[in-house]
Amino acid sequence: MKMSVALAAGLLLIPAAGAYAQGVDDAQIASIVVTANQVDIDAGKLASSMGSNAEVKKFGEQMVTDHTGVNKQAVDLVTKLKVTPKDNPTSQSLKEGGAANVANLKKLKGAAFDKAYVDHEVAYHQQVLDAVDKTLIPSASNPELKALLVKVRPAFVAHLEHAKMIQSTLPK
Amino acid sequence: MRGLSLLAIAVPGLLSCSGPGSAPAARAPVTHTVTIEAVAYTPPVITVKAGDSIVWVNKDPFPHTVTAKARGFDSLPIQPDGSWTLTPSAPGELTYICTLHPTMTGTIRVE
Numbered sequence: 102m103k104m105s106v107a108l109a110a111g112l113l114l115i116p117a118a119g120a121y122a123q124g125v126d127d128a129q130i131a132s133i134v135v136t137a138n139q140v141d142i143d144a145g146k147l148a149s150s151m152g153s154n155a156e157v158k159k160f161g162e163q164m165v166t167d168h169t170g171v172n173k174q175a176v177d178l179v180t181k182l183k184v185t186p187k188d189n190p191t192s193q194s195l196k197e198g199g200a201a202n203v204a205n206l207k208k209l210k211g212a213a214f215d216k217a218y219v220d221h222e223v224a225y226h227q228q229v230l231d232a233v234d235k236t237l238i239p240s241a242s243n244p245e246l247k248a249l250l251v252k253v254r255p256a257f258v259a260h261l262e263h264a265k266m267i268q269s270t271l272p273k
Numbered sequence: 274m275r276g277l278s279l280l281a282i283a284v285p286g287l288l289s290c291s292g293p294g295s296a297p298a299a300r301a302p303v304t305h306t307v308t309i310e311a312v313a314y315t316p317p318v319i320t321v322k323a324g325d326s327i328v329w330v331n332k333d334p335f336p337h338t339v340t341a342k343a344r345g346f347d348s349l350p351i352q353p354d355g356s357w358t359l360t361p362s363a364p365g366e367l368t369y370i371c372t373l374h375p376t377m378t379g380t381i382r383v384e
Contacts, residue, residue, distance in 0.1 A: 163373055170334035170353060255312040256333070259374040266375060 125189065125240045131179040132186035133195065133237065134250070137229050138168040138175070140199030141222075147206055148218045156267050157215045160222070164260065171253050178249050191232070212272055219268045226261035233257065302360075304328060307379065309337050309351070309371075314379035322384050323362055330356045337377070342368040 125133065141164050148161025179186060186192075202221050209217050233254055241247040302324045308315045310332040321327060329339050329351060336350035339357055345367065348357040361367065361383040371377040 167335040174334040252311050256335075259312045259376045262376045263374065 125191065125236065126187075127182075127184050127241060127243050127246055128187035129189040129191070130237050130241055130246060130250075131175065131184050132188055132192040133232070134175045135172055135186055136192040136195045136199075137232075138172040140195050140202075141168045141225065142172070143199055143203055144206070144218065144221070144225075147203060148214075151206070151210070151214055152218065153211045154215045154267075154271065156270070157219060160263065160267055161218070164222070167256060167260070171256060174253070175249060178245060182243055182245060184243070184246070191236075216271055219264055219271060222264040223261065223268055226257050226264060230254070230257045230261060302326065304358075306330060308332055312337075312374055312377060314339075314377060317378070318380045318382065320382040320384060321361065323364055324360065326358050326360045327381060328356050328358045330354075336373060337371045338373055339369050339379070340372050342370055342378075347372075 145161040145164030145168070149158050149165065152158040152161055202225075206214060206218055206221075233250060238247060238250045238254075241250055300322070303322070304326045305319055305321055305328070307319060307327060307329045309329055312333065314329070319327060329348065331337050331351045331353055334353050336352050336355075338350055339346070339348040339359070341347065346359055346369075348359075350373070351357050359381075361381060364383045367381040367383065369379050369381070
């Protein structure tokens with residue numbers, strides 16, 4: 102699989118983020134969750150307008166809807182818990198990776214855009230899922246925050262599987 | 274079409290109005306609830322009697338659908354905290370999915 106430099110750079114930032122994230126506190130977790138959702142909302146917005154395949158456009162719209170919903174729930178909870186999201190190396194890496202992905206996608210059109218977007222969605226959801234399992238859930242100390250992470254995890258699994266389904270239908 | 278007619282009703286209270294002349298019923302219709310949460314239908318398999326109602330309540334922060342895998346019914350997007358009711362009127366097994374999240378499936382067994 103040929104991957105653009107920008108896309109590869111975007112993806113490489115995520116595993117690096119996992120290494121940073123050991124021992125994150127609840128304020129940092131809140132920031133990571135909000136950023137992870139926002140990054141996918143930004144990519145989804147782009148796909149809903151620039152995607153050429155109908156399924157890709159629809160998936161992009163759905164990512165905006167679903168991750169906006171998850172973010173609202175996360176923000177409501179951290180507001181209730183009086184936790185102020187704290188910027189940290191992981192959320193920074195996610196932001197930079199997201200910006201690199203969007204910059205790369207903006208250079209593409211048609212089927213090339215669709216493929217790059219969906220490939221990145223598959224990789225991104227897998228990496229976020231790994232971070233949720235290996236770092237965020239084990240590190241969360243507030244039980245309600247931990248419960249929220251457990252509850253939203255299946256959404257990332259469903260998105261990953263959905264993205265893989267679309268990926269399998271796109272021209273190689 | 275499998276001869277199965279399905280009636281989605283908006284007001285569950287209307288269920289108590291099943292009039293005379295309907296099939297002999299040994300019991301009053303029951304309303305069952307399926308919770309949609311964490312991108313899953315709970316319970317995933319539900320067994321009901323014909324004439325009972327099933328209410329799907331969406332507890333996720335984003336929309337889901339309850340859509341027959343074959344033809345028959347489609348809730349269209351159920352918003353967060355929204356619900357949708359189906360009253361199957363004939364026995365059979367109905368499989369449904371969420372068109373927004375194809376990993377989600379559920380089954381209704383109508384006796």
